[in-house]
Amino acid sequence: MKINILCVCLYLIVITLFESTSAWAASVYPKRVGNYYSCRLEDNGNNTSKATLSIDYMAYRGDYSLTSRAIAVVFYNFSGKPIGRNLQPSSVILDGVKATTVHTIREVQYYRASLSKVWKNTDYFAAEIVIDNISNKYFKDWPAMSVGLADQDSRGDFYVNNTGVAYLTFDKTTDSCWLVEPEDPPPPEQQITFNFDLPQRWDLKTIKPGKSVINLSGTGNNPFCINYNGMETADNKFILMVNSDSEKNNTFNLRNQNDVSKEIQYQLRLNNGSNVLRFPAIAGRSYSFDKNATQVCFLPIFDIDAGSSPQAGNYKDVLNFNIIVKP
Known part of the structure; x- marks a missing residue:
């Protein structure tokens, strides 16, 4: 009985070595x-x-x-x-x-x-x-x-x-x-895609005379979100641009819909919880995207200067958002 057991063990060892040798010697x-x-x-x-x-x-x-x-x-x-x-x-x-x-x-x-x-x-x-x-x-x-x-x-x-x-x-x-050829791949093209998720509008409700701060972080459907691929953005730095036709003297301007000569000055802050970006900014704001994430969202804060006696009416402005790769 002991001899039979030894023979079985030896047989298994031989088979294992044979498979290992075959795998090592395989050709392509x-x-x-x-x-x-x-x-x-x-x-x-x-x-x-x-x-x-x-x-x-x-x-x-x-x-x-x-x-x-x-x-x-x-x-x-x-x-x-x-x-x-x-x-x-x-x-x-x-x-x-x-x-x-x-x-x-x-x-x-x-x-x-x-x-x-x-x-x-x-x-x-x-x-x-x-x-x-x-x-x-x-x-x-x-x-x-x-x-x-x-x-x-x-x-x-x-x-x-x-x-x-x-x-x-x-x-x-x-x-x-x-x-x-598997051993000679072409360099991959660098293509970075961003998708913006913006609300239809940011409603500032009633603006008081003088200076005020309107923070929309406590209301729903107001975040400005950027969707991206973390592998595409890794090892790159970017510039976030926010522009408007109303921009002048380093401020944005809300324009009265009945009389565009009447304006209310404002600046925009975008807060993602760890960074606050202030606009307008002539050269934009530098920003690095977390390579382990796929989305970042900013909540808007408006710094308003309506002057002492703003004209009554409806005011609006249109903002354009762009991202460019930093040289």
Whole structure:
């Protein structure tokens, strides 16, 4: 009985060593594997991102039997060189079926599922690839990734699509896919998008003669919010501009709707809870966006100087908001 136990243990050790050696010795060859159609990389808004691709795999033709269809995933360091960034295999999904294992060769991760009928399909088929829950930290140095179609044969070797890999960036979401060599990616274009969320109007109600302060922070639907992508704004400084046609002598002016020559001077303060920006400002105000957030909101405070005897009537002004990248 003791001899049998020793033999079983030795057998398991031999098998484990064989698999490890096979994985270490796996080779990669170029071959036409399939086609890429639509590609998209988008921020989930929770510090993770998702890649989605529409692809097809060609019918498998090889000297050795197919072990699994495979998906090659490449991330890059600050100089655009591939760098190992492992994902949970279950984050990589082919036609609704999750990968079960990952195999790394020269900083490229190959995801597969050798027991799945979908992943072992040797016929032609069209499918969708979804790679979800990608940590946004992986895009800090290089905001792009590559995804390649591959096959793995029974020897353990991989065949990667010889037309290139799909190169995904956050600013490129066209129907066609951008194909590149995985080890020579183009520098990602810097594109920063801001979306303003402004109320239809700020109603100052009744303005008293003389100087006064109207603080709208205690009322609803009055914040001025800026929505943005923290990865796009990281490592950049910006200038927030607020302008009006009524601006003169470093003040804004509310104009009487019946007599535009009658004006009430005011200045605007935007308070986000930790910073207060005062306008007008000829050169704008410097501002840095929190790279770990996706929105910042400001509450308006108006410093009014109506003079001793303002003319009765309805007054209004139109403000224009702009953000520019600081040189």
